[in-house]
Amino acid sequence: MATSGESIRSSTSVVIPCFNEESRILPTVVRIVDYLRERGGEWELVVVDDGSADRTSGVVRERYGDEPRVRLLRYESNHGKGFAVREGLLASRCEQALFSDADLSTPIEELAKLEAKAAEGFDLVVGSRVASGARVVTPQPLARRLSGFVFRTLVHGLGLSSLHDTQCGFKLVRRAAVEPILRRVETLGFAFDVELLARAARAGLPIAEVPVEWHDDSLGSKVRLFPDALQMARDLVRIRFGVVS
Numbered sequence: 001m002a003t004s005g006e007s008i009r010s011s012t013s014v015v016i017p018c019f020n021e022e023s024r025i026l027p028t029v030v031r032i033v034d035y036l037r038e039r040g041g042e043w044e045l046v047v048v049d050d051g052s053a054d055r056t057s058g059v060v061r062e063r064y065g066d067e068p069r070v071r072l073l074r075y076e077s078n079h080g081k082g083f084a085v086r087e088g089l090l091a092s093r094c095e096q097a098l099f100s101d102a103d104l105s106t107p108i109e110e111l112a113k114l115e116a117k118a119a120e121g122f123d124l125v126v127g128s129r130v131a132s133g134a135r136v137v138t139p140q141p142l143a144r145r146l147s148g149f150v151f152r153t154l155v156h157g158l159g160l161s162s163l164h165d166t167q168c169g170f171k172l173v174r175r176a177a178v179e180p181i182l183r184r185v186e187t188l189g190f191a192f193d194v195e196l197l198a199r200a201a202r203a204g205l206p207i208a209e210v211p212v213e214w215h216d217d218s219l220g221s222k223v224r225l226f227p228d229a230l231q232m233a234r235d236l237v238r239i240r241f242g243v244v245s
Helices: 025-040 056-063 083-093 106-119 140-156 173-184 192-202 225-242
Strands: 012-019 043-050 070-075 096-101 124-128 135-138 169-173 207-211 213-215
Touching: 012 025, 012 083, 012 106, 025 043, 025 056, 025 106, 043 056, 043 083, 056 070, 070 083, 083 096, 083 173, 083 192, 096 106, 106 124, 106 169, 106 207, 106 213, 140 225, 169 173, 173 192, 192 207, 192 225
Parallel strands: 012 043, 012 096, 043 070, 124 207, 135 213
Antiparallel strands: 096 169, 124 169
16 A cells, blocks of 8 residues: 555545544445446555544555555544645646545546536536435435525625535545645635635636535544534634735
8 A cells, every 4th residue: 555655647546534434434435436447547545543532543554555556644633624635636646636525425436417517618617416406315304404504604694605505525626736735725614615615716726516416424424513503613713814805
């Protein structure tokens, strides 16, 4: 398993941030690796273990320790999903990098849609659960849908993004264009996506939104409705007056 190396010319990296995902990370990694191998071309998978207290890293090492295209970044303490995504993207070595949730709520096969859009000249392509044409196979519970609506209303009201869905954990970036922005992103938690998109828009990068298939997996979600939602709201205010003001 590779953990470092010189930059390589490759098509797409896939970055998976994870925290205490021992029970489901291996099926996710197997599905992604099988998909990338089958479609051909150059690829890599970067698994970012953000301070897990379980065997998240261990199960990945045991299965893919001899696969150099599967790379593992392990942090001893938990910093937040945004931190894990940012560090995984910065460590990736391909021309494009997708970051995806560990539960694969958006199937990895949807990557082809984002790549097709990126090929039109977009530096950042965002998967969307609410844009016209999206297919929500398993919807979230009502409380989460309501909190999502309130969050989107805040994002739009604060002028941070005009996208329909900033929080879908399935986004593709062109590394050369987005890396300088990533290095300035300060949000370590779940509002990371909003700051990334706000900074990218402010820098004039072309951004597109693509409807995707999505399956809710709230039982395994690391987002806690009250404390995390409150922190995300605070982050939005900080982003508004620190990034786009």
